[in-house]
Amino acid sequence: MAIPELSKMLEMSYMGVKQHCVKLEELGYLKVWRVPRVQVGRPQKLYKLTAKCDPLFPDGGGALVLDLLEGVKNSFGDSAPEKLLFHYFEKERDHWLSVVSAGQSLVEKATRFADARIKAGHFCHCQYSPEEGFVIEEYHHPLQRIFQAYPGLITLETRMIEQTLGSKVDRVEKKGSQGVKCTVYRISTLG
Numbered sequence: 001m002a003i004p005e006l007s008k009m010l011e012m013s014y015m016g017v018k019q020h021c022v023k024l025e026e027l028g029y030l031k032v033w034r035v036p037r038v039q040v041g042r043p044q045k046l047y048k049l050t051a052k053c054d055p056l057f058p059d060g061g062g063a064l065v066l067d068l069l070e071g072v073k074n075s076f077g078d079s080a081p082e083k084l085l086f087h088y089f090e091k092e093r094d095h096w097l098s099v100v101s102a103g104q105s106l107v108e109k110a111t112r113f114a115d116a117r118i119k120a121g122h123f124c125h126c127q128y129s130p131e132e133g134f135v136i137e138e139y140h141h142p143l144q145r146i147f148q149a150y151p152g153l154i155t156l157e158t159r160m161i162e163q164t165l166g167s168k169v170d171r172v173e174k175k176g177s178q179g180v181k182c183t184v185y186r187i188s189t190l191g
Helices: 003-010 014-026 051-056 061-076 080-100 106-119 144-149 152-165
Strands: 030-035 044-049 123-129 133-140 169-175 181-187
Touching: 003 014, 003 044, 014 030, 014 044, 061 080, 061 144, 080 106, 080 152, 106 123, 106 133, 106 152, 144 152, 152 169, 152 181
Parallel strands: none
Antiparallel strands: 030 044, 123 133, 133 181, 169 181
16 A cells, blocks of 8 residues: 555645655565556556564465365366356355446546555556556455466456456566566457
């Protein structure tokens, strides 16, 4: 997140939050980088928790879900986990559709989508480059561990994003604009 969003969420002054972020970066708990803005303006400075924070925020959900999916697989067959999660992605699509429906253009819908995903625990942003066109770069996905165990779910999620935005979406994993590995969703702006 950027300092203005952090200060609003924490109900602190901009400078107070900035001082904490600088100190946490020095201690190795935060990583900072600049993200180009879609519109005009200086790049935005974003802060992200580093792996040093992992022990402070244990993740019990991923292991639980993987254990449950393994049980479903053992009881009902190899395709059962993906069939079960198909329903999840349908519900996600309906939720995201309500979020993006106010957008007038594809760019506005995608921006609303990315903003809502940030609130849901993803770390992503929209950007345009002449080489790739309009993309959403995602640096953290809460279901990453689940996707590693069940890669077929990646296709389900990609189709859900296409249905939400009403546009073809190609998903690739590569180095993003910040020089680190990320998932890039290329959004077709052609009808």
